[in-house]
Amino acid sequence: MTETAVQTGFNQDAFDAFLAARDEPAWLSDLRRAAWEKFLELPMPSRQDEEWMRTDIRLFRLDRFGFPAEAEASQLDQAEEGLLRQGVEVGGHTVAVDSRPLASELSDRLREQGVLFGALDELVREHGDLLRPHLLARAVDPFQDKFAALHAACWSGGTLLYVPRGVEVEEPLHQLSLLSAGGVELGHTLVVLEEGASATLLAESASLDPEAAGLHCGAIELLVGPRATLRYVNLQNWGTGVWHFAHQKALVDQDANLQWTIGVLGSRLAKVNQHVALVGTGARAQVNGVMFSEGRQHLSYHTLQHHEAPHCTSDLLYKGALQDDSRIVWRGMIKVDPGAQKTDGYQRNDSLILNREARADSIPGLEIEADDVRCTHGATTGRVDDEQIFYCRTRGMTRNEAVRMIVAGFFQQVSDRIPIESVRVALGEAIARRIREYE
């Protein structure tokens, strides 16, 4: 493994220098200072907390990381196009290395329609008044825990997608976030769709060195206005040395639609809170998760479908396959507020274990305070069925071919829900490459 670069650390001097170098609206600097105070005040999460008791971060040393260094244009040459963009005609794209924007494009037509897409820290300087009501104000709580506070204080780069009222963006937009060896990524994603707007954003992350250490401490905010439609795909494909901490939250307003697909393949350890709040009557959210873990990876995803308004629908399906000594923890909750009558909530998590040493923890939960709802959940965990393998082998397949086909079939249910072909293909091929030879 590549040695982690020793950086200056997240200390007061480094923060002061970071803040002084930024040309930002005063309200944003004030928010950063408040979050920094909270970061200093809060302890690291304890394994006594239910949320952290299955996720061991004792080997994580925050002092080995610091504020991202300046990106060099030469790093753009090392950057690949990304998995999700292949074969897709995009309306715009951004590339960043270690939270530093390197490239940003948006079609003239979308620009003329008032769409904003690019690096958040650049656009917030120009559109501060527009973004102030949304940025770390409505969705993600900047003071939720130490990682949220660190992110809120120190984020840089990031991505903004703003679609004005009634504008329909047909071509997908693409965002690629990269990490250098030993690098730090603190990008913030903010998506704001005004009433009746629609858009598709394909976001993905990768490491320039697939085995190097790194840190991602990020946040995603998806604000879907009334009758708007957002399709958001987030493929986490960091290298195997990366610590990944993230708070992600969507607010879905009246009669709006959100389809949120996550692909989780990378990182050494991932601890993610994914929260969908249905805040307007008739809001609908579909959440799809595709996870594959290997080696000693630990992937911990905590989902919350929060029904705050009546007549809303949420449908979550997470599927994970595990091999080697890896572990996946999924802890999901459907929470229904007292006034959220006629809620239709569903959550399901399936795990397929490819060898004895891997471990999956599925913890579904319901917290219902309304009395006229339909909420269901389920979880399954199993190994590859020997009888299925035997059947495949009687049809002339090798054991390895059979395992690959069974794994592909396992993911088919969630794959069928993803309407974007490039995403289906990228996830399918990436998983197929990872499956070991089980001869």
Added chain:
Amino acid sequence: MSDFLPVAAVSEIPDPGKLLVECQDQLVVVFHVDGQFYCLDDVCTHDGGPLGEGELKGCVIACPRHGAKFDIRTGAALTMPATQATRSHEVKVEGEQVYVRLSS
């Protein structure tokens, strides 16, 4: 198989006693009982609890979360709720130094 790696001085681990150490990016617990040294993953196979924080009685360590017990000599699970052994590692002592070789 990996090499033996130095993890602690003999004097750092009382008898009886235990010490949590970092070895090749993993946390393992080294036990010292009746003059012998043993090493286990710092993982309860029930729900991943930190065995190193548990109570040691003779050659048995109890997980601090739910009380599952393991034999420190072999890693074998002795009581519910654990049903699977936790991984044990080879230990050797040379002079004042304790070495551990991680199992694959």
